[in-house]
Amino acid sequence: MNQHFYRKGEDLCKEPLHYTMSGLDNIYLKNGFEWEWEDGEKYLSVKDMDGLHRAIGLHIVLARKAPTGKELRFLRNELNMSQADLAKVLSVSDQSVARWEKGHCEANGGAVFALRTIYLLSLVPVEERAALLDGLVERLKRLADADETSDSIVLQFKDNKWRDPALLAA
Known part of the structure; x- marks a missing residue:
């Protein structure tokens, strides 16, 4: 299936x-692109190529x-x-990755999930990653310590959002 990308606010090409x-x-x-001529040769110029590749990557991992x-x-x-x-x-193994990339076999679900997570984390600025991961670890610890004896789900409306109190910061 073809994937179409465009830059908001710019005219679309026919x-x-x-x-x-x-x-x-x-x-x-x-x-988001234009053709440029230099020394008689035609070159493609893409605006914000890093942003384009980020959009493509997000499309892949969120599909x-x-x-x-x-x-x-x-x-x-x-x-x-x-x-x-x-x-x-x-x-x-290295060979597993090579086989996946060549299309000889599909990556297993765990590897795909991990790769999606790694890619998404790579988009978080380095200085914010530690705090994000610490917060996730704390939430998982609270979840593990939560009372699992009840089948009831108790939610709370706080700051205009429904939340699970077991996951709220202590």
């Missing part, structure tokens, strides 16, 4: 550009379906990881 520089076959740009081999390679490249690096983080 014919979307097939963007293959990402290594993916199904990416089309509706705007319901498991990423294709090419999409896994795209995410790994966006994370600046080698196949060996990713294999180590996911506790699989």
Whole structure:
């Protein structure tokens, strides 16, 4: 299925550009690019390429379906990881990652979930990651300590949102 991307506030092109520089076959740009000439040669100029790649990565990790081999390679490249690096983080062999990326077999659900989580965390500024992870660990600890003897779910409306008091900060 083709994926179309565009920059808000810019006019859309009549014919979307097939963007293959990402290594993916199904990416089309509706705007945010222009053709430039230099020394008689035509070059593609993409506005905010980092932002475009972030949008593509988010689309992949937030999609319901498991990423294709090419999409896994795209995410790994966006994370600046080698196949060996990713294999180590996911506790699989280098060959497993290579087979996934070549489309010889699908990544298992746990590996896909971990890769999605790693990619999403990579988008959080470095200085904020520790606090985010500490908060998640604390929430999980409180959840583990919560009273599990009741089947009742008790929720509380606080700050204009429904919340589970077991997950609220102490």
